[in-house]
Structure formats: structure tokens, C-alpha cells
Amino acid sequence: MRMGLTMGTLVAILAVTTTGCTTQRYWGGSTAVGNNTQAKIGLVTKTDTNPYFVALRQAAQAEASKLGAQFTALAGKFDGDNDGQVTAIENLVQRGVNTILITPNSATGVLSAIKQARDKGIMVIALDTETDPATAVDATYATDNTAAGRQEGQYVKAVLGDKPPQLLMLDGTAGSTVDTQRHTGFLQGFGLSDGDPAIIGHQSVNGDQSQAQQGMENLLQRATSVNAVYTLNEPTARGAYAALQARGLLNQVVMGSIDGGCQGVQDVKDGKYGATVMQFPAKMAALGVDAAVEYAKSGKKPSGFQNTGSMVITDKPVPGIPSQDTAWGLQNCWGK
Structure with missing residues (x-):
């Protein structure tokens, strides 16, 4: 060992070499x-x-x-x-x-x-x-938020059936990965692309219920032909529901969401929207x-990405889309 090391340096070396830690x-x-x-x-x-x-x-x-x-x-x-x-x-x-x-x-x-x-x-x-x-x-x-969005899109499209889509999209926080992935996945599942004329309006509402209600009210001023609604999450869906209900448009709209909170599952059970995609x-x-x-x-x-899974929750299942009913959803939801 070369000379000239201070006592403090020697103590530091001993501390590192004798603890057995990384x-x-x-x-x-x-x-x-x-x-x-x-x-x-x-x-x-x-x-x-x-x-x-x-x-x-x-x-x-x-x-x-x-x-x-x-x-x-x-x-x-x-x-x-x-x-x-x-x-x-x-x-x-x-x-x-x-x-x-x-x-x-x-x-x-x-x-x-x-x-x-x-x-x-x-x-x-x-x-x-x-x-x-x-x-x-x-x-x-x-x-896997792209997959969750795809599940929502597939469900809404399947329930809409042969009706030409008139889609409104309530997005989250612009630039966030969750917002981008769910939005992209939904369109993949629905079979549309950004810019398609079937998308008659969209607005970023930051996943917030009150902003979603206001955003939907704004969109409905020029888009009362809506028959399909994408929502980023369940607070967004509740805001959209309130605006659609006030306009008397609920019966013409198929709406889905993502989250799987207990309140969201109860909303599906109560018929406020058709399905939610549960996270864990x-x-x-x-x-x-x-x-x-x-x-x-x-x-x-x-290391890497580990998918913790997602599941469609609905009391109106459609062929080809794996799902569980709201009874299962209420047993496995979060936020009780």
C-alpha cells in the first residue's frame, strides 16, 4: 500500500471491504x-x-x-x-x-x-x-395500457355493431404514456386511426371528473350525433355520463372505460356505461x-416491463372478448 493515506481514508476503505455489502x-x-x-x-x-x-x-x-x-x-x-x-x-x-x-x-x-x-x-x-x-x-x-385500451375499443365496437361510428374521445394528460397508450390501443381495438372522420371530437381532460363533464358538454354542443365514447378512466366516464344524461343522449351511446375501481364496477352494474377494464x-x-x-x-x-394484467368487467358480455361480470369485479376491485 502506498504511503500518505489519511486515517479517514483508511477507515473508509475498511468500512467498504469488511461489511459484506454491495x-x-x-x-x-x-x-x-x-x-x-x-x-x-x-x-x-x-x-x-x-x-x-x-x-x-x-x-x-x-x-x-x-x-x-x-x-x-x-x-x-x-x-x-x-x-x-x-x-x-x-x-x-x-x-x-x-x-x-x-x-x-x-x-x-x-x-x-x-x-x-x-x-x-x-x-x-x-x-x-x-x-x-x-x-x-x-x-x-x-x-399493458395499450392492451387495456384495445380491450375497451374492441368492446365498444362490438356492442355498437353495424352502426357507423360517431366517436367522441375524452383523453387524459397530453404527453403522458398512459394517455398515449390507452388512446392508441382503443383506436386499434375499434379499427380506426387518428384523423378518421368517424372521430367527431376529442378533448384532454386530465383524468378528472369535473373537467370531463365540462369537456363533454363542450363537445356535445356540436356533436349530438355521438354513439360511441372513449374515456381514459372511470372519473372521466362519470363526468361524461353526467353530461350525456343532462342532454338525454345516454340511450344512443356505447361507452367504455378503464380502471376497475369499486365505484367504477358499481357504475357498470348500474348501467352508467357498458364496461370497464380492470387493472390491479x-x-x-x-x-x-x-x-x-x-x-x-x-x-x-x-429489469424490463412486467405486465400485471387487465380484465374486461361487464354484465353484457360479447363473443370473442374475455370478460368477468360485475359480481366478480366487486370481489376483486380496488378502492373499497
């Missing part, structure tokens, strides 16, 4: 995993009020408690609050977590913060929503926490 060093500190290190998990959701993300957070908390992991949950202030999520990531890094689970509001808006966390040895897993590129995180546990956020959360615990324990990381 230590990833970075400017300003280090993150140690392996040798049964305790998992310290931070969860960042889009909001802390949407029932979907409440269910995801509760499932993550329960799994972390079961496995003896430390757990902290933060969120943006509203759907689309990218800056709030960046601040949350920075907060969790300062708290010394070794895994961050995130449902990103923007596919690209949190990439710099995620990179900074990963550069410090923190594993980052996306839940529910992919980043762009997907390799910006270590792994993703989510619904508790499964996403549990898988993410399990991976975080394994990473802390052994240093092993998951």
Missing part, C-alpha cells in the same frame, strides 16, 4: 445494499387523493410492513404535477432510501431526478406508468415492494 459510492455519500440490509422504500404517486393511487399506496404500505421494510409515501399535489414529483424524489434521496417506486406524471419530466437517484445507487421502479425511454428506470410493473394496482405495489426488499437483501435488481 456499496455504490457517489459524491457526497454511499448507498449500501446486500448482506440482508433493511429495505428503505420511498413511494411517489401522481396524487395522494385519487382512489387508484390510494389503493396502490395502501397495498405498498401493507407489503412493506409485512416484510419489515421502512416505507415513506409522497405524492404530487395533482395529476400532472411533475415539479412536485421531482421534489419528492429529491426528498427521498435525502432521506437515504435504497429504492424509489414511482408512478410518473410525465414520461419524461422526472428523468433527470430519476437519473440522479440511480447514480447514487438507488434502485428506481416505475409502477402503473412507463417512462420514456423505459430504460430510464430499472424495471416497470404496470398494466395492489399487485403492482406488492411486486415493487418485494423487488425492493430483495434488492436491499442481495443487491439483485429486476
